[in-house]
Amino acid sequence: xxxxxxxxxxxxxxxxxxxxxxxxxxxxxxxxxxxxxxxxxxxxxxxxxxxxxxxxxxxxxxxxxxxxxxxxxxxxxxxxxxxxxxxxxxxxxxxxxxxxxxxxxxxxxxxxxxxxxxxxxxxxxxxxxxxxxxxxxxxxxxxxxxxxxxxxxxxxxxxxxxxxxxxxxxxxxxxxxxxxxxxxxxxxxxxxxxxxxxxxxxxxxxxxxxxxxxxxxxxxxxxxxxxxxxxxxxxxxxxxxxxxxxxxxxxxxxxxxxxxxxxxxxxxxxxxxxxxxxxxxxxxxxxxxxxxxxxxxxxxxxxxxxxxxxxxxxxxxxxxxxxxxxxxxxxxxxxxxxxxxxxxxxxxxxxxx
Numbered sequence: 001x002x003x004x005x006x007x008x009x010x011x012x013x014x015x016x017x018x019x020x021x022x023x024x025x026x027x028x029x030x031x032x033x034x035x036x037x038x039x040x041x042x043x044x045x046x047x048x049x050x051x052x053x054x055x056x057x058x059x060x061x062x063x064x065x066x067x068x069x070x071x072x073x074x075x076x077x078x079x080x081x082x083x084x085x086x087x088x089x090x091x092x093x094x095x096x097x098x099x100x101x102x103x104x105x106x107x108x109x110x111x112x113x114x115x116x117x118x119x120x121x122x123x124x125x126x127x128x129x130x131x132x133x134x135x136x137x138x139x140x141x142x143x144x145x146x147x148x149x150x151x152x153x154x155x156x157x158x159x160x161x162x163x164x165x166x167x168x169x170x171x172x173x174x175x176x177x178x179x180x181x182x183x184x185x186x187x188x189x190x191x192x193x194x195x196x197x198x199x200x201x202x203x204x205x206x207x208x209x210x211x212x213x214x215x216x217x218x219x220x221x222x223x224x225x226x227x228x229x230x231x232x233x234x235x236x237x238x239x240x241x242x243x244x245x246x247x248x249x250x251x252x253x254x255x256x257x258x259x260x261x262x263x264x265x266x267x268x269x270x271x272x273x274x275x276x277x278x279x280x281x282x283x284x285x286x287x288x289x290x291x292x293x294x295x296x297x298x299x300x301x302x303x304x305x306x307x308x309x310x311x312x313x314x315x316x317x318x319x320x321x322x323x324x325x326x327x328x329x330x331x332x333x334x335x336x337x338x339x340x341x342x343x344x345x346x347x348x349x350x351x352x353x
Contacts, residue, residue, distance in 0.1 A: 013042050014052065082114045090117070113127060155234065235305075
C-alpha cells in the first residue's frame, strides 16, 4: 500500500507491512522530504522483487523492472530513492537499476536517502534510521536498571539469522571452547539446530515469543533482553546485519545501539567503517581496551579477545563506567540530531494509526 505522497506522480513506496512502527517512521521521513521537494517517482528499496502493478500498464511485475520502465518510457524527470531498514547488499540488483536510471535522467536527478554504498552510487542524505527508531521505541530503562549485579559472563552475543559471519563466529567459538565464557544464541529453521548457550543456566536468552519468520528465536529489536542476563554480562559482541569488507558506508542496525543504550563495552563484527563512524560521531569504542589496535574486526580478532581477556570484570567495568554512561547520553543526543536532519519534531509517528 502506498502512502499517498503529495507532489508525486508515481509512488513505489510500498515495502514492509504499513502497520509496522518502522514503516510509520519511514513514511514520516519520506513525507517530510516530499513536502519540501517534488518528485515524479518515489521508490522504496525494500523488497525490490515484490510483485506489484505497473501504475501505467497495469502489468504485474517487480519494483526493479517497473522503476526502470517508468524512468525510460513515462516521462520521469526526477526520483527519490530511499533505503532505511536493511542494508543494500553488495550484489543488490538496485545498483544496476540506479545506473540505468542515471543513464536516462542523470545522476543529479536521483536523490538517494538513507543507506547505500557510496562506492557504487551516490548518497545524498545519510540517515541513521535505527538510532531514531530506538530512541523512541526502545524499552525505557533507567541508568540504574542497567548496572551489572554480577559478572557470570564475559560476553553476551545474541544472534537470530544464521548468516555466514555469525555461523563462522559460532564455529570458531566451539573450536576454541569459548562458549563456556558467556551467552550465545543463533537461530535456525530447524528447532533442533537452534543455539542457546548460557553459562550459568539460570537465565533464558529471551523473554518473549515475538517469533518473526521461521528461525525459532524472537526478533527482539527493542530491549537488551532479560535484565538478569544483561546484568550478569560484561562485553557485548555485536554481529551486525552484514559483514561487508568492501563497503565505503557501513550499515548500522538496531543491534549496534543496544550496548550504547545499555551501557556495556562492545566489539563489532560488522561492515568496514562501523567503529570509525561511531567514534567520529562522539561515541567511545573499545577495541584498544581489549587489546586490538584496529577498527575493523574479523572473527579471528573476536576469538582472540574472548580467548585472552583476563582482567577482572568488575574492575574493568568500573574503569569504563564513565565512558559507558557518556555513550548512553550521547546516543539520545545523536538520535535527536538525526531527527533534525529528517525534520521530525515529534513522536506522533509511533502512535498506532
